Amino acid sequence: MKKLERMLNLVAALLATERPLSRQDLRGKLPHGSYSDNDESFRRTFERDKDELRSMGLPLSVENVPGTDPPLDGYRIRPGDYEADLPALTPAELAALHLASNLVRLDDVPRSDPFWQLGGVAQSDSPQVGAVADVPADDVIRLLMSATAERRIVRFTYNTNSRVVEPHRLVFTRGRWYLAGHDQGPNEARQFRVDRIGGPVDCSEGDAFVRPEDPVDVSIEPAWRYGEDGTLIARLLVHERHIPWVSDFLGPTGVVEHLADGSAIFEEPVSNRAAFRSFVLTFLDGAEVLGPEELRSDIINWLEPLR
Template sequence: MKKIERLLNLVSALLDAEKPLSRQSIRERIPGAYSENDESFRRTFERDKDELRALGIPISLNKVPGTDPPVDGYQILKVDYEADHPVLEADEIAALHLASNLFHLSGEDTESIFYKMGGVLQENKSALSEIPTEVLDKKIMIGINERFTILFDYKDEQREVNPYRLVFSAGNWYLIGYDKRREGFRHFRADRIEGKVELTDQEFELIEESSEISHGPPWRYGEEEKNVELKINKSHAAWALELLGNDAKYKELPDGSIIVSEIVRNWSKFLFFLFSFLDSAEVLSPPEAREEVIDWLKAMT
């Protein structure tokens, strides 16, 4: 489990707790987050707890009721969040609070809605990353939040789009939306939108296909789509599935290897993933994708 996921799960567990939780109870509530080795778990948990407190998240320390001898317990009291933020749930505010410190928006505009909703910047704390916002048009965000169709020029063509989501992947922002003229979901790189975005007064309803929109590896975001089948040897199968996430589509073969079906919209980023397996992965289809890989390898020799 990645660090950011572990921290978010820890915040969620402490918020949901009706009474202070012991360290052991916390480990049981977040399976897979911490090592089974007690000493390794203790060190990691102490680092996580100290980091969350340094970011301003109020973790309280009290004795676990009914324990003899007394056992230290940890909890985040919802009242510490709910009083000033009646619109959002306590766990939503805590997650926003955490994200605002781990991933800073460029410029750190504390007047932006992101920080007004609950993001809190702690002084002298290093973010894991800074996310650029210069290419984002406020009308896109309004369209997403209020479900209004937007108009913009893209690749010398006007697009009429129902905007669903903005995704930041591998250094680029992508708008995912339903292209009404092409009758399907498309990905638009925000920095390639030409000119100004126009916000219409035409409202739209979310459709069932939108459930297919999810976060994923960087090669799933882009403009040209390919459906690629990739065979990965048993020795690397578990690692590959961890990278691909819970929505990975694959079948396991009798020898323990797997065949993965991936939607690829950014070929160059997919190649980085593919070649990380060296000779333990092979593109099976489509034929043109397989040929591209062979040609690339020949050019390197």
Template sequence: MSTARAERLVNLVLALLSTRQYLTAERIRGIVPGYADAASDEAYFRMFERDKTELRELGIPLETGRNSAFDAFDAIDGYRIARRDYELGEIDLAPDEATAVGLAVRLWDSPELTGEAQGALVKLRAAGVEVDDHAPTVVEPRVRAEPAFGPLLAAVQAGQAVRFEYRRSGSAERKIRTLEPWGVVSWRGRWYVVGHDRDRGASRCFRLSRVTGKVAAFGETGVVERPEGVNLLRMVSASSGEDPSAPTTASVWVADGRAAGVRRRGRVVGRSDAGGEEGDLVEIELYYPESAADWLTAHGPDVLVLEPEVLAKSVFSRLEAIAHAGGAR
């Protein structure tokens, strides 16, 4: 993102935060520095639409509405940011979660992401959260982004098309692909870029590990935009033959005062005890139960899966394997 555009977005956020009224596009054009440089009305509205999309993709709650439904002179939609929705709430991480954050920072082995992870660590500490980034662990995995990750992510943010050489699965043949990238997502431990394939005239997913050579961005910036309502993760999962549209409801027992992350993901529906220890019954919606088995297993005796049976057996088998491995040492 250019410095001028970054400054314009910051000014736009400040303007929309500082008012309780909805500001129309025309009024925003007059008060936010950077928009006056637009060569025409059409150029301004294109610029403003891109900026609105950028803010929403950043997770900023941009509201649309009108100041009065009865005023004929106020019949144009305006925009504002509700401070209650924008401000960061109190950060409250359990000790095990804070340790997990520190471990996550150590996992990244990529220049593009290491800096971001360290920046997140600094922000948490500034908010008063004690994060142990030197916690000992038996397993020391590394998560490495492919070389194509940085250029593709930059092209997504710039709204530019890209060309790259791609090797299909099970073939040594390489072909040049021309793609309008909509986003880069991770699925089952692998990175994918999703977008509109100009050569095929259809949406496609490409695994980054099969991108060979350099990724070349070309054309004007701001011309590629992700279509409304497109779920990138669903597209990637569908391309692998799996449909995440129907979640599975899992019922788990959670010990009192433990597994805060599990509690946040679900809702408490009752009380029960397990082995004489009191706890809550929690229901969680899971799109990928098999992947969730590793996550739930990591909580050890603090979490007991009750339903579905296949998930309970999967977690039990993992715990049994860990116990046998520990006994063999």
């Protein structure tokens, strides 16, 4: 289990308990695999986690576990210790933000930035905690963060087209930033890869919008399912050695036919031909587009100059 996930689970357990929990009690409340099965390894890791929580400024309380003789150290985070910090967030939400803001570092964002202040910062004499993830960020990301939080319309160029977007979600996943929201031009939900935004992003103070109850979320489905090329249903022949991976990636319902030689035919919606072409070519001779002819010809024509 990754460190960030373990630490989030640990903070959740410390917040949820109404009485102090011993080290072993906490071990039992976290998902299996959070800590090593070896007692000494568990003890060392737990002590490091505990020290890091303190160094981040989380109010970890140490008390005697009731009914233990000799007394055992127990741990918890009292929700009341957070209530005055940021009333707009629940104590659990604030603790999670606090932890994430210490373990995930946005490139080029100084510690004085309001993003970090939301989660609280360690005192100046506290030891620095190393981040477990570096997330790229630049002026465009910071502007989109502000626009999303403040519900302000953004304008930018994407695929040479001018866009006017009500930003609902800004998410970093699979190594890239994605923006999801309502595109006012076609009047529909859209998703944009931020690194493909061309030129500056405009975000005017007066252009506010009302966020819907069901905002557009970022989908992590394959990129070729989102685009403006017009949707085609591709028939993809996959060699048997690749079937387990493709089936897991696209979903088992994509298989429409199993052939006698062990290969299989998948059907997959394609709205971004370039993205789908890149996917198919990763299999070299292990996959072939059977149809429709328009999509098959598109890949053949792209490959011809490379012969």
